[in-house]
Amino acid sequence: METSERPTFETEAGEEIYRYVERHGTAARHRVRTVTSLPPETFQDALKQLKDRGYLEDDGGTLRVALEVGSVEAYSSDGFEYVVRPARQSDFEGLIDTIRDVTAEDTYIVAESIAEQLLYEDAVNRHNTAESRVFFVATVEGDVVGWSHLDLPQLDKLKSTAQLTVGVQEAFQGRGVGSRLVERALEWAEANGYRKVYNSVPTTNDEALDFLENRGWETEGVRKDHYTIGDDYVDEVMLAYTF
Template identity: 65%
Template structure:
């Protein structure tokens, strides 16, 4: 199932099973049946329907969302080999730690809110009739060192735009990892028909603005005194990337 595909359900039972798995990211098959309170027959029928539509995968009794957001890529730069791939629920802890590491100086406000949302919802990927959330991660020896996140509204009037955040741990910067993560996010968005991505940064984060500008982003607007950083009011620079 693609993240841009809005899920539809033929029965209430199928919807309830999907919603439980979607909200929890991954769940044991028997646990799902208990929580949605269906008879064994009704549960099996609903699950078979979801499996046949490609909405859910069953890995030895563990149910997960079946989102197809691309393949695994391996890169090497200056002797460092790293992998860029779609994130999965096992990345949860490393992903939150990495986002918090990057936003620890208090200036990457959007990334801070992404980390808080992850912690609140306790799931890496979301995909429902209201929103979708896709993460790509950069890893070294299995450890998450960077991310690219796309927040995708499902409302028809907004479905051609998405919010993008990207970041790399400080100790791994300067090796092109952020650029590769950005490229992965842009390529995915373009392939899936998006016309514009957006991001917002405080005006004091000059390095972030330069990074975005170097990758084709432009300033779309400024909101005066929108943030309060270290007790000071700071402008918000609203940036956008528009596909040709």
């Protein structure tokens, strides 16, 4: 299923099953059947319809939302190897740890809020009629070391723009990982019909501003005294990348 496609349902049973799986990231098939309290035949028919329409995937009894977000890509440079791929629910803890690692070193309030949202919802990717988000991760030997994230509004008047966050653990910076993650997110956004992607950072985060500006991002606005950091009021710089 494409993230630009709003899910619609043929039956109430199908909607109930989808909403439970989407809200939890992944869910065991038997758990969904128990929670929904649907008769076996009704449950089986509704689940089959969801899978046939490309809404859900069943991986050996584990159900997940089937979002088309791309392939796995491996990179190697001077003996350093890493992979960039769509995030999975199993990346949850590594993703949280990586976001916290990055935001502990640099002031990146939007990314901090994303981490809190992930913890509250306990789900990596979301796709429903109200909100949609996707994550890409960079991994080294299976461990998450970086991410890029797109928040995708579902309101019709905002559906051509998206918000991005990106970060790489300090130990893996300076090796092109961040650039690959941004490229992956922008390529996906362009391919899915978005015309502009935003990123907002405090004006005190010089490294983030330099990183984005060197890759074609332009400042579209500054919100005065938008953040309170310690005892200081700090401006927010709103940058955009236009396709």
